[in-house]
Amino acid sequence: MRAYPYKRLPGAVSLRVTSVVLKGPGESREPLDTKAFSVVEQVVALGQSERDDWESARLSLSATVSAKATEPDSCWSDVSVVAVLTEKATNTRVAVRLAPEAEGGRQWIGHLDLWRASHLDRAALAVHVVATVDGVRGRVIASSEREKEWIVDLTAESPLRQRELDVVEVGFGSGPEWLRPFREVPWVVDTSGRLPAVHVNTDFEGITDLVGGNGSSVEGLVRDLLLAQMCTDVWTAVFHTAIGDLEIEDDGTPLFPHDWRGEVLREMLPDVVPGRPVEEALREVHRRRTGASGWTDLQPRIHFAAARRAEVPKALSTTIRGLDRLHQENDA
Secondary structure (H helix, E strand, O other), X not given: OOOOOOOOOOOOOEEEEEEEEEEOOOOXXXXXXXXXXXXXXXXXXXXXXXXXXXXXXXXXXXXXOOHHHHOOOOOEXXXXXXXXXXXXXXXXXXXEEEEEOOOOOOEEEEEEEXXXXXXOOEEEEEEEEEEEEOOEEEEEEEEXXXXXXXXXXXXXXXXXXXXXXXXXXXXXXOOOHHHHHHOOOOEEEEOOOOOOEEEEEOOOOOHHHXXXXXXXXXXXXXXXXXXXXXXXXXXXXXXXXXXXXXXXXXXXXXEOOOOHHHHHHHHHHHHHOOOOOHHHHXXXXXXXXXXXXXXXXXXXXXXXXXXXXXXXXXXXXXXXXXXXXXHHHHHO
């Protein structure tokens, strides 16, 4: 828990995106369909827009702040509510002040303009309450929780907080040249793009029907186990890609990547190096990978972390119980 040398505003601070309007060339404007932003997920998916020529997006915002923020006998003054949009991938930061909807009320409203040319991937949207405290201006007396920050995704078509894995079905024998050497395997994980992708080999007999079908109970058990194995391969591949492509500061300190690679590392490191803060765990894994020893010893932990996230134990237990039940039914 972080400590502050001044009094802070009690109560929660929340933010909501109420509408999104896209602006194209000239004065053309188009409201984004409400299905493109989710209050539950707290995500705006700008990739769902039907127009490709939009230049900026105007987000209408509504923040809820404790009424104590503007009480006349409070220990702070010059209260402002500020919405801040940040994107690490482009090092872009946009801040706008919100205005009180009513005198002494809890709702603060306003809008923020996001320029498409200034952003690349995902931006986080938060709200802060700023005031003068003990004669010091610009002190943050309250903020929205990090876990409840909105995400503005420039490319996603669905407003989902967790990104969906791209699954591509293609015949390896007749598909892209780089896939042809792998035509004997059922799938290949590709981590070279903006998001990881699984290429499923349609030339592998029965794989398409098994992965996407709704067959018998036996086939269902095998399918779930197969998908768990596929997910394990994905988690293993993305971890190795992420840890092998780190930006290093002048003093040798590794930095978390700003895209999905950083998300993968923050998710898996607590299981790879348990009991340590993620920043320290990242330094330890980087040291072992680039050092003379220790990298091989980490492989079981990496596999464990991948299998756990793929829910392999659950899938395997379900398969064993299901097969046992089917055997009992056949014996009866």
